[in-house]
Amino acid sequence: MDTQTGITATAPAGKIPQPSEPHLPDDQWGHRAWELLQKLRSRAPLIQCITNVVSMDLMANLLLAAGASPAMLSSIYEISDFTPGVDALCINIGTLSEDGLASMRAAAAVAVKAGRPWVLDPVAVSASDFRMEACLGLLELRPAVIRGNASEILGLAAARRIRNSKGVDSSHQSFDAVEAAKSLSRSIGAIVAVSGAVDYITDGHMVVGAFNGVSMLQKITATGCAVTALIAAFISVEPLRALEATACALSIFGVAAELGMEMASGPASLRMHLIDCLDGLNEDLLVSRMNVYRVS
Ligand SMILES: Nc1ncnc2c1ncn2[C@@H]1O[C@H](COP(=O)(O)OP(=O)(O)OP(=O)(O)O)[C@@H](O)[C@H]1O
Numbered sequence: 589m590d591t592q593t594g595i596t597a598t599a600p601a602g603k604i605p606q607p608s609e610p611h612l613p614d615d616q617w618g619h620r621a622w623e624l625l626q627k628l629r630s631r632a633p634l635i636q637c638i639t640n641v642v643s644m645d646l647m648a649n650l651l652l653a654a655g656a657s658p659a660m661l662s663s664i665y666e667i668s669d670f671t672p673g674v675d676a677l678c679i680n681i682g683t684l685s686e687d688g689l690a691s692m693r694a695a696a697a698v699a700v701k702a703g704r705p706w707v708l709d710p711v712a713v714s715a716s717d718f719r720m721e722a723c724l725g726l727l728e729l730r731p732a733v734i735r736g737n738a739s740e741i742l743g744l745a746a747a748r749r750i751r752n753s754k755g756v757d758s759s760h761q762s763f764d765a766v767e768a769a770k771s772l773s774r775s776i777g778a779i780v781a782v783s784g785a786v787d788y789i790t791d792g793h794m795v796v797g798a799f800n801g802v803s804m805l806q807k808i809t810a811t812g813c814a815v816t817a818l819i820a821a822f823i824s825v826e827p828l829r830a831l832e833a834t835a836c837a838l839s840i841f842g843v844a845a846e847l848g849m850e851m852a853s854g855p856a857s858l859r860m861h862l863i864d865c866l867d868g869l870n871e872d873l874l875v876s877r878m879n880v881y882r883v884s
């Protein structure tokens with residue numbers, strides 16, 4: 589039990605059997621994504637984000653543009669009051685501190701106890717033993733989804749720091765981490781998403797590829813952090829089909845980026861147009877652009 593909060597963490601997840609979700613036919617993804625986006629816009633779920641200081645502004649604005657209600661509350665003294673009432677929780681270790689980690693652990697435990705899904709963004713998990721141990725401890729608190737870039741998923745799946753780690757940016761292609769993502773998914777019982785030129789999403793059995801997006805997203809800091817928060821918003825409205833919700837969140841973000849890129853002249857204007865295009869996304873644009881299908 590945490591002596592500051594009186595909060596008890598749940599038992600370690602261990603090997604959790606993850607039932608495979610029904611397979612959505614490839615031609616249904618656009619309609620499914622629109623359905624989920626509409627649900628999100630009408631329900632405006634409350635999403636608590638305990639995240640790094642770099643990402644806060646973009647994350648909150650993208651959540652608002654998608655139709656969710658962001659709350660970046662992170663003090664350990666507020667968790668027992670606030671977290672039971674949120675619709676989902678996003679935890680991101682980007683600028684990890686000892687106090688921040690205590691809040692993350694407490695919030696994840698409360699969310700699980702309250703039956704709320706939470707997602708983990710293991711930023712730069714291979715950069716230090718502190719980060720790796722923090723993430724391994726958080727994995728015991730049963731995230732519904734883990735989203736990282738390829739280097740992060742490779743490191744976390746191996747539970748060890750990998751060589752050539754570049755810090756918060758990936759030094760691998762997303763495809764290189766697909767097998768690691770499947771094995772991590774099976775051992776934690778969570779959906780795992782690897783972002784990159786193609787985003788791969790797996791429940792440990794099937795793998796879905798989300799092909800939307802633009803490479804200039806890598807030139808805007810915290811786009812990965814922000815898309816993890818969008819995943820939290822999407823799973824809050826469809827918790828029993830977390831793979832579908834995760835793939836839809838990643839793909840919708842990618843479509844908004846493609847539309848934004850048509851008006852942008854560089855990373856700064858893409859950041860602005862990305863938010864506008866997510867806010868203004870309509871069914872025709874989404875269904876005609878969305879490119880998601882099962883790859884294995
Ligand atoms: N080469 C690319 N082409 C198209 N989209 C990309 C490419 N690289 C990344 N993306 C998209 O950019 C977003 C961020 O993914 P990325 O893998 O860069 O995350 P990240 O490294 O965790 O980012 P950050 O740490 O800055 O938040 C995702 O939506 C992903 O689909």
Ligand SMILES: Cc1ncsc1CCO
Nearest residue numbers: 640642682683711756810
């Ligand atoms: C640049 C940076 N440093 C720690 S977190 C973060 C945001 C991208 O992950």
Ligand SMILES: [Mg+2]
Nearest residue numbers: 711737812813
């Ligand atoms: Mg990241």
